[in-house]
Amino acid sequence: MNNFFEVKIEITVEDIDDLNHVNNAVYVKWMDDVAFKHWEHLTKNEPITDTIWVVSRHEIDYKSEAFLGDEIIAKTYVGNTRGVTSERFIEFYKGETLLAKSKTIWVLLDAKSYKPVRIRENILNLLQPFK
Template sequence: MENVFILTITVSAEDIDNLQHVNNLVYLKWMDKIATTHWTHLTKNNPLPQYVWVVIRHEIDYLKQASLGDEIIVKTWVGETKGITSIRFMEFYKKNVLLVKAKTIWAMLDSKTLKPVRIRENVLKVLQAPK
């Protein structure tokens, strides 16, 4: 995989539910965090404040559990981008074991009107840039 962005997260007490593992909603929070962090990284030299992204669909497979103190490696990359949408993939690992995999469809909006806008070449170049 090329253009993979990686973030490391350590599981904290707030992430744990009554079953003593990371709560499913925490993964959603982490997905938002890595997507936002990746976009900020991609646009650091070429900010695009005229656009904002919103989630329109999540597909998540919970395969294994993570517990307090585990170090989680999160990998993300951008898939097909066309029209107003961009697909983002994410994988969460503990050591080399895949815990969770996800696919999120994001829609791009105009930051002033909050109406969907077509993803143009300037945004495509940013999304397809090497990390």
């Protein structure tokens, strides 16, 4: 996949658990942060304020450990987007080592009613380069 959006992650002491590695739950927070930064990047020239994204499902496969002081790069891209849902994939790397990979299903909601809305062409066009 050549169309990754990348985010560098700084591991903090708060990310570390009793086993002295990044806690599994921290990856969920990172997934949210990476998705938010990507969406912010995509809409920086034309903010979209009448809709919001919410998570409907997360899947995470943990492959290796990360420790305080490690440099982590998260790479994300968008998968199938249709109807009211969009897939987002994120892979977390320490150097060439895959630490974790995730798939999240996002649902687009109307920002006022919080009801699902069909993903419009303007949003599809933003996400297309990342398919």
